[in-house]
Amino acid sequence: MHRTLARPAFDVETVRKDFPILAGHVWCKPLVYLDNAATSHKPRVVLDAIERFYKEHNSNIHRGVHWLSAAATKDYEGARDKVRDWIRAAAREEIVFTRGTTESINLVARSFLRPRLKPGDEVLVTEMEHHSNIVPWQLVCEEAGAKLSHVPIDDRGQLLFDEKLLTERTRLFAFVHVSNALGTVNPARELVRAARARGIPTLVDGAQAAPHTRIDVRDLGCDFYAFSGHKVFGPTGIGVLYGRKELLEGMPPYQGGGEMIKRVTFQKTTWNDLPYKFEAGTPDIAGAVGLGAALDYLGTLDWEAVRAHEAALLARATEALSTIKGLRIIGTAKSKASLVTFDMEGVHPHDIGQILDQEGVAVRTGHHCAQPVMDRFGVPATTRASFAFYNTLAEIDVLVAALTKVRELFA
Amino acid sequence: MRELYQELILDHNKKPRNRRAMADATADADGFNPLCGDKIHVFVKVEGDRIADVSFDGIGCAISTASASLMTTSLKGKTLAEAREIFERFHAMVTGEPGAPVDEDALGKLAVFQGVCEFPVRVKCATLAWHTLKAAIERSGDAVTTE
Ligand SMILES: Cc1ncc(COP(=O)(O)O)c(C=O)c1O
Numbered sequence: 192m193h194r195t196l197a198r199p200a201f202d203v204e205t206v207r208k209d210f211p212i213l214a215g216h217v218w219c220k221p222l223v224y225l226d227n228a229a230t231s232h233k234p235r236v237v238l239d240a241i242e243r244f245y246k247e248h249n250s251n252i253h254r255g256v257h258w259l260s261a262a263a264t265k266d267y268e269g270a271r272d273k274v275r276d277w278i279r280a281a282a283r284e285e286i287v288f289t290r291g292t293t294e295s296i297n298l299v300a301r302s303f304l305r306p307r308l309k310p311g312d313e314v315l316v317t318e319m320e321h322h323s324n325i326v327p328w329q330l331v332c333e334e335a336g337a338k339l340s341h342v343p344i345d346d347r348g349q350l351l352f353d354e355k356l357l358t359e360r361t362r363l364f365a366f367v368h369v370s371n372a373l374g375t376v377n378p379a380r381e382l383v384r385a386a387r388a389r390g391i392p393t394l395v396d397g398a399q400a401a402p403h404t405r406i407d408v409r410d411l412g413c414d415f416y417a418f419s420g421h422k423v424f425g426p427t428g429i430g431v432l433y434g435r436k437e438l439l440e441g442m443p444p445y446q447g448g449g450e451m452i453k454r455v456t457f458q459k460t461t462w463n464d465l466p467y468k469f470e471a472g473t474p475d476i477a478g479a480v481g482l483g484a485a486l487d488y489l490g491t492l493d494w495e496a497v498r499a500h501e502a503a504l505l506a507r508a509t510e511a512l513s514t515i516k517g518l519r520i521i522g523t524a525k526s527k528a529s530l531v532t533f534d535m536e537g538v539h540p541h542d543i544g545q546i547l548d549q550e551g552v553a554v555r556t557g558h559h560c561a562q563p564v565m566d567r568f569g570v571p572a573t574t575r576a577s578f579a580f581y582n583t584l585a586e587i588d589v590l591v592a593a594l595t596k597v598r599e600l601f602a
Numbered sequence: 603m604r605e606l607y608q609e610l611i612l613d614h615n616k617k618p619r620n621r622r623a624m625a626d627a628t629a630d631a632d633g634f635n636p637l638c639g640d641k642i643h644v645f646v647k648v649e650g651d652r653i654a655d656v657s658f659d660g661i662g663c664a665i666s667t668a669s670a671s672l673m674t675t676s677l678k679g680k681t682l683a684e685a686r687e688i689f690e691r692f693h694a695m696v697t698g699e700p701g702a703p704v705d706e707d708a709l710g711k712l713a714v715f716q717g718v719c720e721f722p723v724r725v726k727c728a729t730l731a732w733h734t735l736k737a738a739i740e741r742s743g744d745a746v747t748t749e
Contacts, residue, residue: 539663541640541727545606558639571639571661600607601616601664 201496207581209234209488220551223586228371228530228577229555230421231402233485237425240484244477252476253450253467267476270483271466277486278416279407280433284465287439288474291430292398293323295417296365298432298469299394300327302442303415304363310336313360315391317342317350317377318567319370322560324396328365342366344567348373348522352382357389364393368400372561372575373522374505374530376400383412392438398422402579403501403528405494408433420478424579425485429478432469439465446471497580501529504578504587511591516598521568530577532559535594538601540574546600547574550593605717606724607664610672615664620657620674627655629742633734635726640666644734648742651681658731665715665724670731672711682739688712689732695719696728 207213210232215222224232244266250259252267274286289295304314314328318341325339332339338360343351348370357364364386368379379395386393394415397406401418408416415438420429434442444451444462448471453461462468508531512518517536535543544556555575558565565571576590624630624645633642640662647655656677658670677685688709695704696718706713718728 539640539661539667541663541724542607542665545721545724557637565639571641600612 201493201500201580203500203581203583206492207583209236210581211235211238213581217551217553218549220549223550223552223589225576225578225582225586225590226553226555227402227579227582228399228422228559228575230427231424231579232581233424233426233481234488236488237481237484241426241477241481244480249477251473263476266480266483267474270479273483273486274431277406277490278431278433279409281409282436285433285436285439287432287434287466287469288479289417289430289432289469290428290475291419291421292321292396292417293327293419293430295415295430295432296323296394296396297327298445299415299417299434300331302445302469303392303434303438304328305331305335306443308332308335308337308362311360312337312362313358314339315342315356315361315364315366316340317366318344318563319348319350319373319375319561320365320367320563321371321396321398322562324365324367324394325563328363337362341563344373344375344564347524348375348564349524350375350377350382352385354385357386357391359389361386361389361391364391365396366393367396367398369397369403369528370522370561370564371399371530371577372532372559372564372573373524374527374532374577375522375524376526376528378526379411379413387412399528404498414438420482420485423482423485424488425482426475426478428475429482431482436465439469442469444468444471448472450474492580500580501578504582504584505529505531507584507587508576508578508590511587512594515591515594518594521570521573529579530575532573532575534568534570534573535597538597540572542601543574543594543597546597547590547593550589550596552590552593554590606721608714608717610711610714611664611668614668614671618658618667618671620671620678621659622657623659624655624657627657629738631734631738631741633660633730633737635662635666635730637723637726640727640730642666642670642731642734644670644731644738646735646738648682648739651683653677653680653682653685656735658734662730663727665718665727666730669715669728672714673731673735676710676712677735685735689736692732693729696725 212232248262250263252264271286275283369376383393392414395413397418401423414435416433421427451463451468451471453463519534521532540556557572627645628648630645642660645657656674698719700720704716
């Protein structure tokens with residue numbers, strides 16, 4: 192394994208100390224957590240921020256004159272500013288808190304796409320989407336009599352994008368930034384540019400990109416960007432929809448209730464300003480606070496070093512796994528995030544996952560909510576090891592040793 | 603790990619018995635476990651109230667394949683009432699408390715699946731073939747669904 196010593200050293204052992212769960216054991220073995228694409232662990236600062244919120248500022252937001260309510264509102268709105276800064280959005284009004292990527296996408300499907308979708312229209316996605324970037328579009332397409340089409344992928348798991356797929360009937364192009372099943376990093380800027388050139392709005396599913404890179408929504412140029420707090424080392428239950436202001440302004444609310452209105456009479460209700468129009472009811476205030484703390488934490492990392500470390504993890508895993516008999520890596524794109532999905536001849540992923548678990552190694556097995564990808568590669572399910580910056584090269588060696596055991600047991 | 607992946611299970615996974623389609627089946631059904639993508643097709647030939655033949659086809663994990671294989675070897679020649687009773691015992695074992703006593707005489711080779719109860723997510727794998735067989739028999743409309 193070549194390590195570039197010229198780069199600023201990324202001290203993974205120090206970073207690991209920030210994540211209490213990583214010191215844990217399962218089945219009396221040290222935990223080797225390689226299921227980060229499903230959800231990532233939380234640094235102590237996130238846990239502390241949530242606890243501190245409940246202990247010191249807990250209150251409902253935007254509605255009280257009392258001190259606690261003002262403090263809680265400041266925490267919540269402060270988290271929104273942190274998100275705006277983190278993804279470099281132009282304005283705080285463009286940041287809508289949701290429950291996660293899934294809800295963000297559903298919001299756009301319902302409030303943005305549905306009203307403008309006519310029979311015969313098209314929505315373009317890709318063959319490598321997570322179900323949450325397929326089904327919401329499918330639902331509105333069915334209602335409207337529109338068609339859902341997709342960009343196919345090649346044998347390495349890369350998009351076979353052709354501008355002809357963007358037609359005059361295309362009303363939205365929604366695609367994944369980084370594939371959760373294959374690891375492929377898509378050329379988001381270029382895809383957005385191709386769509387914009389035809390006046391087609393874009394939504395980027397950033398659930399798997401956000402944990403691995405710095406996001407710059409203005410540089411990408413997309414109209415909507417969605418990601419989940421729990422995959423970026425924040426809590427579950429909170430997520431983000433970024434939307435360009437002029438589009439959000441023209442959209443009807445997603446849900447009705449408190450907080451999203453200005454004035455309600457039984458005849459008519461006037462919608463609240465952005466982003467509150469899309470945040471009906473009491474939001475996950477503590478979740479937003481936790482997400483803000485997670486982004487603060489990420490801001491302290493040297494991202495060049497993070498990138499180099501994750502690239503080293505991917506390289507070591509790819510190299511070592513390739514030497515295991517009968518193991519085929521699925522997803523070998525030129526540009527890949529740090530995850531490896533594979534198939535092992537003669538062994539079902541479920542059995543692989545079970546045996547790995549007994550060695551303390553947590554991986555994901557199944558279809559990864561991307562059945563079209565499984566169909567494309569002709570497998571019912573796969574095993575996926577997905578890394579975060581807190582994983583170590585030594586952990587990859589544990590994975591490889593555990594897979595060697597699997598091979599022996601199923602010889 | 604040996605507790606779950608017993609030799610007998612590994613053997614039946616590698617060389618499943620009665621893995622074949624059956625042209626003269628009196629009933630058959632599809633089973634699907636969306637969690638892990640296991641797909642199975644079970645065939646059964648019922649003569650009178652007796653299971654004259656039972657077989658399966660499909661892909662699955664070691665637990666579901668071995669369970670299907672051992673199901674066929676355990677049920678061939680049994681009456682429908684006996685088969686139902688075996689399934690009930692088997693089901694109780696794999697969903698029971700770890701360490702609970704297992705009637706190894708009544709279950710025979712099927713007792714190798716007792717480790718499954720330690721792994722609740724694998725219960726579906728161990729019982730997929732059984733549920734599928736039950737569905738096939740019930741759907742065939744014989745008097746078997748009663749009691
Ligand atoms: C690419 C991708 N999109 C969307 C989602 C859905 O995210 P959530 O379940 O947090 O809404 C996931 C989560 O697995 C994902 O990997």
